[in-house]
Amino acid sequence: MKNIPSFVLLAATAMVLAACGKEAPKAPEPRPALTQVVGAAGQSDMLWVGEVRARYETDQGFRIGGKVIERKVDIGAVVKKGQILARLDPVDAGLSAAAANAQTKAAEADFLVAKAEYERQKKLLEKQFISQSAFDSREAQFKAAQARLDQARAQAAVTGNQAGYTDLVAEKDGVVTDVKVEPGQVVSAGQPAIRLALAGDKEVVVAVPEGRMKGIEPGTSAVIRLWANQDQSYAARVREVAPAADAATRSFQVKVTVLEPDAGLRLGMTAGVLIGSAEAPLLVPTAALTRLDGKNTVWVVNPQSGEVQPRSVTTGPFREDGVVVEKGLARGERVVIAGVHKLQPGQLVRAVEPSTVPLPMVGGGGAGPVAATPVAAKPAESAK
Numbered sequence: 001m002k003n004i005p006s007f008v009l010l011a012a013t014a015m016v017l018a019a020c021g022k023e024a025p026k027a028p029e030p031r032p033a034l035t036q037v038v039g040a041a042g043q044s045d046m047l048w049v050g051e052v053r054a055r056y057e058t059d060q061g062f063r064i065g066g067k068v069i070e071r072k073v074d075i076g077a078v079v080k081k082g083q084i085l086a087r088l089d090p091v092d093a094g095l096s097a098a099a100a101n102a103q104t105k106a107a108e109a110d111f112l113v114a115k116a117e118y119e120r121q122k123k124l125l126e127k128q129f130i131s132q133s134a135f136d137s138r139e140a141q142f143k144a145a146q147a148r149l150d151q152a153r154a155q156a157a158v159t160g161n162q163a164g165y166t167d168l169v170a171e172k173d174g175v176v177t178d179v180k181v182e183p184g185q186v187v188s189a190g191q192p193a194i195r196l197a198l199a200g201d202k203e204v205v206v207a208v209p210e211g212r213m214k215g216i217e218p219g220t221s222a223v224i225r226l227w228a229n230q231d232q233s234y235a236a237r238v239r240e241v242a243p244a245a246d247a248a249t250r251s252f253q254v255k256v257t258v259l260e261p262d263a264g265l266r267l268g269m270t271a272g273v274l275i276g277s278a279e280a281p282l283l284v285p286t287a288a289l290t291r292l293d294g295k296n297t298v299w300v301v302n303p304q305s306g307e308v309q310p311r312s313v314t315t316g317p318f319r320e321d322g323v324v325v326e327k328g329l330a331r332g333e334r335v336v337i338a339g340v341h342k343l344q345p346g347q348l349v350r351a352v353e354p355s356t357v358p359l360p361m362v363g364g365g366g367a368g369p370v371a372a373t374p375v376a377a378k379p380a381e382s383a384k
Contacts, residue, residue: 030306033349034338038282039331048254049319050206052226052269054197055239055257057177062088063165065188068181073194077176085194086181088166093159100152100159107145107152114145173199175267202261203239204271207251215276217241222256222275226265235259238275281316281324288337289315289323298329299336299343307346308336 066088073085121138124130178195181187204224208216222236235258242253256273258265290297295312302309313328329335334351336343343349 030348030350032352033301033308033336033343034354035301035334035349035351036285036288036337036354038284038325038329038333038335048206048208048273048275050204050256050271050273052202052204052265052267052271054174054177054199054267055201055203056198058171058196058198059192060085060168060170060194060196061190061192062086062168062187063189064088064093064162066092066166066186068183068185068187068193071179071181071183073176073179075176075179079170079174079176079196081170081172083170084167085170085176086168088168088187090163090166093163093166097156097159097163100156104149104152104156107149111145111149114142118142168193170196172196175199177267197267201257202265202267203255203257204236204273206254206256206273207246207249208254208275209251210245213241213252216252216254220276222273224256224258225272225274227270227272229264232264234261234265236273281326282329282331283319283322284325284329284335285322285337286318288335288340289313290340298325299340300329301334301336301349301351303334306348306350308343308349309345310343 068086069089070087071085072083072087073079079085118138118141121130121135125132125135174196176194177197179193180195181191181193187193216238218238218241220238222238224234224236226232236256237259238254239257240255245252254275256275284298288298290299292310292312296315297310297312299308300311301307311328314326316324316326318324336349337354
């Protein structure tokens with residue numbers, strides 16, 4: 001030790017002291033992750049999805065054939081009973097009516113001649129100037145002339161009515177939902193021309209899988225909520241259940257009638273239906289679902305530690321507002337709903353509620369707009 005220069009000892013001592021004063025590396029900060037509580041209030045609780053329809057719809061068609069010369073309504077038009085919807089060329093119908101009237105006049109003339117002859121023959125028979133067989137022959141001719149007159153009058157009446165059928169008239173109040181003819185088109189009698197949804201009752205038609213039909217029957221109460229306005233719900237009742245399942249989908253068509261429809265319930269709108277006391281499904285956004293080892297998987301956030309772990313789930317129908325989870329999740333659990341393909345088991349995250357402001361995606365350094373419920377971004381208390 002005596003041969004070691006003093007400056008070397010001083011340098012070594014300084015290095016030891018510096019090493020002792022160096023701080024340990026800090027643990028990485030939890031990455032923010034967009035999350036959602038499964039089954040939280042405000043999420044859609046509709047079990048089946050369908051379309052708003054009128055309870056009664058009818059295809060209006062001309063009662064005679066002809067050429068369309070005018071269409072007076074378009075799709076969406078509100079019509080009243082007796083309103084003209086379309087017209088056919090009336091020339092041919094008018095000519096047919098004129099021909100029938102001419103035939104009627106000819107039959108009337110023949111009838112008058114046969115009647116006069118019958119009266120004369122009757123008087124001659126009373127004076128024994130003609131035989132009974134000759135009178136019977138004249139009587140038969142008179143009755144035949146009378147029958148031809150009745151036939152001509154009936155035909156003229158039918159032809160006259162047909163002349164009035166060139167106008168297609170609305171049978172009841174309603175809304176035009178489809179137009180199948182245009183001016184210049186030649187149509188046949190009875191061909192559908194305009195579809196009319198009659199005013200009054202409205203209903204939602206849904207397809208229910210055969211395994212979920214228990215307890216669903218005519219008269220079962222239901223609740224309907226529109227996608228356009230999920231803050232408002234409508235009381236409803238099951239009106240009709242299909243007697244047989246669809247051969248392709250193995251589902252039953254169920255028609256649910258709205259008890260008190262208003263102006264906000266418009267035809268063609270998408271609506272969700274909760275029938276009876278059926279439990280609302282657990283719904284997660286489609287982006288929360290990924291595939292691991294060939295299984296559908298979601299990432300669940302531990303409320304105590306803030307760690308995420310993958311969990312296999314059994315999924316049901318894919319809907320416009322997410323995916324129904326049938327098994328694997330419990331109501332109230334928190335799942336990551338964005339950037340799930342970049343997560344690692346045991347990774348620490350800082351749970352953030354959905355927001356309309358750009359948020360950094362977990363596992364990556366980028367940020368992107370998040371289209372979700374307009375709730376202020378804030379850390380979840382369970383993940384602190």
